[in-house]
Every structure is written in structure tokens, then in C-alpha cells.
Amino acid sequence: MDLTTHYDVVVAGAGPVGLMLGCELRLGGVGRVLVVERLAEIDETIKAGAINSPTAVALDRRGLLPALAEVQRQALDQFREFQRARGGNASAPPPPKFAGHFAGIILGADMLDPADPAFADIGPAGDVGLVPQAALERLLADRAREAGVEVRRQVELTGFEQDDDGVSVHLAPTDGSAPESVRASWLVGCDGGRSAVRKLAGFDFPGTPPEITGYQAVIGLTGAEGLGTGWTATDTGMYVHGPTPGRVLTVECDGPPVDRTTPVTAEELQGSLRRVSGVDVTVTEVRTATRFTDNCRQVTDYRAGRVLLAGDAAHVHSPFGGQGLNLGIGDAMNLGWKLAAVVRGRAPEGLLDTYTAERHPIGAWVLDWTRAQIALMRPESHARALRAVVTDLTRTVDGTTYLVKKISGVWQRYDLPGDHPLVGLSAPDLELADGTRLADHLHSGRALLLDLDDDPKLRVAAEGYGDRVDVRTAVCPGHPHLSGLLVRPDGFTAWAADPRQPGVAQKPEAPTLKDTVEDTLKRWFGAPAA
Incomplete structure (x- = not known):
């Protein structure tokens, strides 16, 4: 077959994860991205009904918060319609923003400690959650089209062969037209729990059978x-x-x-x-x-040569707690900028090893989180006795706050080098003195070095990264002890400086500040340009 058509990346699956990945690759400067999807239209089957904090924050950082807020408004209208049909008070307040359930045990907002530090600095994205999966998919499909992602529907991936230089991907239109093959530098399977990419590539997929x-x-x-x-x-x-x-x-x-x-x-x-x-x-x-x-399985490695997996293709589990969609969006955010850097020659392939290292532990936690809920949902005496104990715990502030922190995803962090407590966490949505928020400066999908101490040495350290890292000097009244912040394109903190913390970052005359940020820039974004 003719393999002259070449793409930088082919993505199998145009669900929310595949579309999000396509958008992130384009933001990262990848020239040709093809997303293929077997279905002719967006799947309207009812699936996830909400997004968690990391997903809302990630989409806010890409400028989608107003659209998400409108989707939530429509969802709340449906909630009131249901209340009215049941003879209830249609003007009753909607579910609280951090409400949820654990194994069907409702977590009451009156038992949540909103002052817990884990909920601090999320920003307005913390007010958005009721976003059904199909609505999110429509938003991302529009964004992918605007970004220049080529999305081809009614096309099924039937096979591929990879070599040292790339992947030959075989495609078959479902309308009966002639099959074709294309050449790609990389292939990513975002094609769901029954992933053809995962099966064809032979990924190890251990786990527990359904009950x-x-x-x-x-x-x-x-x-x-x-x-x-x-x-x-x-x-x-x-x-x-x-x-x-x-x-x-x-x-x-x-x-x-x-x-x-x-x-x-x-x-x-x-x-x-x-x-x-x-x-x-x-x-x-x-x-x-x-x-x-409740089939629970996870691949042992998210990469096999030039083939990678994201979303349900990499991990499957029961839907309880609404973790699946959110876990997949997190995969796409983590992988997108890294794969873009490798495609563009700005980073070695070794950067992709951090994808599995960072996302696999979070995926493994989600599998255990859903297994625990199944154990409490069984209609037998031992499970119901344990359920009563957990129900009692949810009637305490500490118990409910713990579970809601887990459900909301605010606990998630990566094991990154650095001593500052913000390193590895999603960056706080700082309110800057000029009226902007940190999220406003991440719409481009580039990294951000935020200089909060008007430090010329910090800005000098970033010279040579102008094509990869935006540098902003700003004032942040709400965080006087934070003098600098390096945020990766996925929104996670790679480096932070506190002038009170010796050896990590002191006043501008201390050489450790420049040294540590230079080392971090090289780690994630390669060598500076000449």
C-alpha cells in the first residue's frame, strides 16, 4: 500500500481523551496530528456525569472555563426538572460543588471542611463539576477543529507495524471504501477499554476479573x-x-x-x-x-516503543466515583506536551519514560479506590456491616473531608525532584496584582516561569528557552513568601522558590536560586538555545 501520507502522531479514538491529546499535541507545536474514530458521531451514551478538580483546572488553563460553566448551568436545569417531576421543590439548591458518594454513601456538604488546605488556590474552576461526558466531548471536538487536528470518523484502525523510525498504521473506513495505510512517527491508543492498539501491541494487562x-x-x-x-x-x-x-x-x-x-x-x-x-x-x-x-486492569507500562496508551486503553475499572474520564484527561495532559517535545526534537525520547512513572501510580490508586467501593456494595452481611462503619465515618467532618479530597482529585501529585512543598502538585491558581490569574497565562500550552520577586537572575536563567517557556514578572499579594514558580505545560509545579527556605531559593544574591531553576529547566525542556 501507499505509505507516502505521513503524520507526526496518529491517535486512535476520538473520545474525550483522544481529542484532548490531539489538542495538546497541536498546542505543543506538532504539525500533523490525525485522530481516527470508528463511530460516525459523538457517542451520546450516558457515561460519566461530572469532572473532578484536576480536569476542571486543566480545562480552565486552556480557556474553556466559560463553556464548562454553561454546560453545568444546563445540567442544573435538568436537576431542577427532575425535582419538579417528583413533586419536590424545583428551587431547591443543587448538589454542593464538592459533594459526591463513596460506594453510594452520600457525602453531605455540611460535613465538609472547606478550609482544608487541599482545597486552597483552586480558583474558579473549583465551582465547576457537573459536566457530562458527551457535553465535554462536544466541547473538545470543537476545540480540536479550531486547533487544526485532523479528525476522521468512520475509520477503524485494523493493524500496524512499528520500526525504529516510526509506525505504519492500517486504516479501514467503515463505509466500505478502500482501506489505506499511513506512516506516523508515533501512535497513541485512546481507543477505550477494549483497545485494539493495546491488544495488537501486546501490552501486559494484569488485574482482577469482574464480579x-x-x-x-x-x-x-x-x-x-x-x-x-x-x-x-x-x-x-x-x-x-x-x-x-x-x-x-x-x-x-x-x-x-x-x-x-x-x-x-x-x-x-x-x-x-x-x-x-x-x-x-x-x-x-x-x-x-x-x-x-468492575473489571479492573492496568497495563504495566504505558509505552511500547513508538506506541503509547492513554485513558481506558491503559486502565479499566468500575465507574464508581467518576474517576475514569478524569484519569484519562490527566493522561492526555501529561503525555501531550512531552510527546510534542520529542516530536519536535526538543527533548530525548527518555522524557516519555516520565509519562508512565507519573501516571501509573495514580491509575493504580483509582483501581483500588473502585475495588474498595465494590466491596462495600455487595448485598451480604459482612459487606453491609463494613458499610455501616464507613457510613458512620461520613457523619464526621474528618471522614467526609478525607473522602471528598480523594474524589475531587486535589490530592494528586507527582514525585518530582525538589524540596519545596509545591513541587509535584498542580500549581496554585495565583491571583496576581494585575487582575489576572495563573490560569490565564497557560492558555498557550507552554511552560511558565513566574518571577514574583522581580529577580533579574531568575529571568537570565530562562534565556534560551523563549521558544518553550513563557517568562512573566508579576506581584502576588496573597503569597508574599513565594518568589518564583516554574509551571510545566500540564500545569504541575516543577520548581518553586521560597526566600525563607535556605539552600533552595534565597534572595537574588544567592547562587542556588539560579542554579536550581537552570537544572529544572534542563531536566524538562532540554538545553537552552544558543
């Missing part, structure tokens, strides 16, 4: 008056009714479904809902539906 059958759907329903709202545990499983019109979820702990590939029928949903709830409901219409299990 449950779950359904999530938006349906037409009669006899729903007998259903509770929210999460309800029964002797046969768990179910959810609401918080938007027609939305239901069921969990049965009697093993995985026999077939996960056929469309979910009204009879199937009706049977599950009746068994779990004990209510004689009738499903009259299926608008959108999906099956899920």
Missing part, C-alpha cells in the same frame, strides 16, 4: 413512584433514580453479563431494575443505555 453487572441508562418509565431517589441499597443490590429525568443505574453482584456487545434492551433494563428495587416498574423507552462491570 458485577451494572447498567446505566436514560429511559422512559412508568411505576417510578415507588422508587427512591438517589442511591438505594437493597437485599439484592443497589440502584439509583435521578438526579436528572429518566436516569437510572443498577448494580447486581451476581457476576458479569453474558454478553457486553449487544444493545441493551428495555426488557433487560426492566428486569434488572425490578430485581434490585423490588418495584414493579415498566420501561417504555430506552434513550441511551450501557452495561458495565
Whole structure:
């Protein structure tokens, strides 16, 4: 076949992760990015209903916060519509911004300590969370188009061969037209839990087998008056009714479904809902539906030569706690700028090793987080006894705050070199004296060196990185003890200076400040230009 068509990166899968990765690659200066997707349209199947703090913050740093706020407003309107249909108070306040659940145990906002330092400096992104997956995918599809990402739908990846110089990728249009092959420097699988890229590349994918059958759907329903709202545990499983019109979820702990590939029928949903709830409901219409299990697996390495994985292609787990979408967006943010730097020759391939090193531990935590919830959801006496203990803990400020910090993702950090407490954490959304926020200076997708002490030596250290790192001198009244901050393109702090901390960064006359920032710049962004 003709392999003359060449791309820098081919991405398999145009879900939120693949689209986000495509956008990040283009921001990083990658010339030709192709995203291929088997589906003809954006998948409207009901999936994740919310985003966590790292995702909201990441999208804020790319200028998408106003659009996210509008999506949330529409979601809250649906919440009120459901309240009205149930005979409730349509003007009741929406769920609190940090609310969530652990194994269906609702975490009350009145038991959350909002003054916990983990919630500090998130900025206005902390007010956005109710963003359904399909709506986010539409936003990212628009952004990818604006960024110049080539997205080809109704195209399936059927195979590939990699060598030292790149990957030959074989594509088959699903409309029956002639297959083709293209050449790419790199291939990234963002093609979901049943990833063809992962299987064809032979990634090791260990984990634990499924134990449950779950359904999530938006349906037409009669006899729903007998259903509770929210999460309800029964002797046969768990179910959810609401918080938007027609939305239901069921969990049965009697093993995985026999077939996960056929469309979910009204009879199937009706049977599950009746068994779990004990209510004689009738499903009259299926608008959108999906099956899920608690199959938990994670690849041991996110890279095999010139092939990489992100999102569900790299890790699968049950959806409880809403971690999957957010975990995938974090993968795309971490990988995008690194792969762009390698493609453009600004960093050695070894930089890609930090992708697995940084993202694998967070993925492993998510798998265990979801396994723990399954253990509490089983309808047997030992699990229900343990569930009662955890429920008691959620009635305390410390217990609820701990769980909400985990759900929100504010705990996430990378093990990066450096002694400052901010290193490895998502950078605080500093409010600067000129009225801007740190997020406003990250829309370009470049790194940011923030000089908060008007230090000429700090700015000299960044000379030669003008094509990779933006340098800003600013005043930050709310953080008088922070004199400098180096933020990677993914928003994580690579270096920070505190004039009170000897040996890390002192006043401008101390040579350690310039030395440490120079070392950090070289570590992440290569040698300075001549």
C-alpha cells in the first residue's frame, strides 16, 4: 500500500481523551496530528456525569472555563426538572460543588471542611463539576477543529507495524471504501477499554476479573413512584433514580453479563431494575443505555516503543466515583506536551519514560479506590456491616473531608525532584496584582516561569528557552513568601522558590536560586538555545 501520507502522531479514538491529546499535541507545536474514530458521531451514551478538580483546572488553563460553566448551568436545569417531576421543590439548591458518594454513601456538604488546605488556590474552576461526558466531548471536538487536528470518523484502525523510525498504521473506513495505510512517527491508543492498539501491541494487562453487572441508562418509565431517589441499597443490590429525568443505574453482584456487545434492551433494563428495587416498574423507552462491570486492569507500562496508551486503553475499572474520564484527561495532559517535545526534537525520547512513572501510580490508586467501593456494595452481611462503619465515618467532618479530597482529585501529585512543598502538585491558581490569574497565562500550552520577586537572575536563567517557556514578572499579594514558580505545560509545579527556605531559593544574591531553576529547566525542556 501507499505509505507516502505521513503524520507526526496518529491517535486512535476520538473520545474525550483522544481529542484532548490531539489538542495538546497541536498546542505543543506538532504539525500533523490525525485522530481516527470508528463511530460516525459523538457517542451520546450516558457515561460519566461530572469532572473532578484536576480536569476542571486543566480545562480552565486552556480557556474553556466559560463553556464548562454553561454546560453545568444546563445540567442544573435538568436537576431542577427532575425535582419538579417528583413533586419536590424545583428551587431547591443543587448538589454542593464538592459533594459526591463513596460506594453510594452520600457525602453531605455540611460535613465538609472547606478550609482544608487541599482545597486552597483552586480558583474558579473549583465551582465547576457537573459536566457530562458527551457535553465535554462536544466541547473538545470543537476545540480540536479550531486547533487544526485532523479528525476522521468512520475509520477503524485494523493493524500496524512499528520500526525504529516510526509506525505504519492500517486504516479501514467503515463505509466500505478502500482501506489505506499511513506512516506516523508515533501512535497513541485512546481507543477505550477494549483497545485494539493495546491488544495488537501486546501490552501486559494484569488485574482482577469482574464480579458485577451494572447498567446505566436514560429511559422512559412508568411505576417510578415507588422508587427512591438517589442511591438505594437493597437485599439484592443497589440502584439509583435521578438526579436528572429518566436516569437510572443498577448494580447486581451476581457476576458479569453474558454478553457486553449487544444493545441493551428495555426488557433487560426492566428486569434488572425490578430485581434490585423490588418495584414493579415498566420501561417504555430506552434513550441511551450501557452495561458495565468492575473489571479492573492496568497495563504495566504505558509505552511500547513508538506506541503509547492513554485513558481506558491503559486502565479499566468500575465507574464508581467518576474517576475514569478524569484519569484519562490527566493522561492526555501529561503525555501531550512531552510527546510534542520529542516530536519536535526538543527533548530525548527518555522524557516519555516520565509519562508512565507519573501516571501509573495514580491509575493504580483509582483501581483500588473502585475495588474498595465494590466491596462495600455487595448485598451480604459482612459487606453491609463494613458499610455501616464507613457510613458512620461520613457523619464526621474528618471522614467526609478525607473522602471528598480523594474524589475531587486535589490530592494528586507527582514525585518530582525538589524540596519545596509545591513541587509535584498542580500549581496554585495565583491571583496576581494585575487582575489576572495563573490560569490565564497557560492558555498557550507552554511552560511558565513566574518571577514574583522581580529577580533579574531568575529571568537570565530562562534565556534560551523563549521558544518553550513563557517568562512573566508579576506581584502576588496573597503569597508574599513565594518568589518564583516554574509551571510545566500540564500545569504541575516543577520548581518553586521560597526566600525563607535556605539552600533552595534565597534572595537574588544567592547562587542556588539560579542554579536550581537552570537544572529544572534542563531536566524538562532540554538545553537552552544558543
